Amino acid sequence: MKNEGDPAKPHWRYWHTLAAFAAGVGASLAGSVVVLFIVGGASLDAESGSVNVEISNEWTFWFLLPVQLFANFLVLRWLSRRHGTGDFANDFSFVVSAKDWPWILAGVPLIAGSAALAIFLKPLFGAGDDNPQALVDMVAGAGAGITAFAIVAGIGIFGPIIEEVMFRGLLYDTIRQRNSTTVAVIGSSVAFSLPHLLGFNPSVEGGAAAAVRLVLPPLIVLFGVGLVLALVRAKTKSLSAPILLHSSFNIIQVMALLFASDLVLIS
DSSP states (O other), rough: OOOOTTTTTEEEEEEEHHHHHHHHHHHHHHHHHHHHHHHHHHHEOOOOOOOOOOEHHIIIIIHHHEEEEEHOOOOOOOOHHHHHOOOOHHHOOOOOGGGGGGGGGGGGHHHHHHHHHHHHHHHHHHHOOOBBBHHHHHHHHHHTTTTHHHHHIIIIIIIIHHHHIIIIIIIIIHHHHHHHHHHHHHHHHHHHGGEEEEGOOSSSSHHHHHHHHHHHHHHHHHHHHHHHHHHHHHHHHHSSSHHHHHHHHHHHHHHHHHHOTTTOOOO
16 A cells, blocks of 8 residues: 555546545436335425425435435546546545554544533533434434334445545545645545535524534534544554544444434434
């Protein structure tokens, strides 16, 4: 494996990361239209004039999430071939090594620390106990049926891999080529946390101020998680440890939501 700063590394641009991320969002939106066309699920509220959209957990986790992740991967692969060396592992530092397996265990203290930070921040911002992330409610409502397999695979395994390649691989290297490691760590962590705004429940009562109070604690927690993952990336010089840590972190949350839905570790 080549070291960071090796001249053989591609010279990435910021739009590359944006393109990979936008591909996933676009594919998910297009997939949602297809699902609504096939099964329905959209209704008009006559009083408010708003459109209510309902897509089942089965369609979300068996179809929409895989479509989104696959679109992310296709663009990353295209970037590697068109703007990189064509070697996906080298271009994005995508190396998973067996010697890094102990990082799986680090998911436990990361969960504990994140939960403690969330508990501290919620009353500080007056956020209350409401959960602003719609995805958390969807996972908790899926139960322990067959859809649980798709959830664990998508959120616990493939999701972390794609996110690490995008944020701690492509974006981290993009920033690092132009700035210091510190800037790359902080910048990639901010970029990692902000897209999660797309997963927040828009139906928050109390106006903009209440929405901000509700959203800030989980955003800060997500930034903290991203910071830890980026520091691990900087220390190990590859994505092996961050992927294992991220996957462990997500799987613990998913299992808690599926089998102990009253225990919300991070929200």
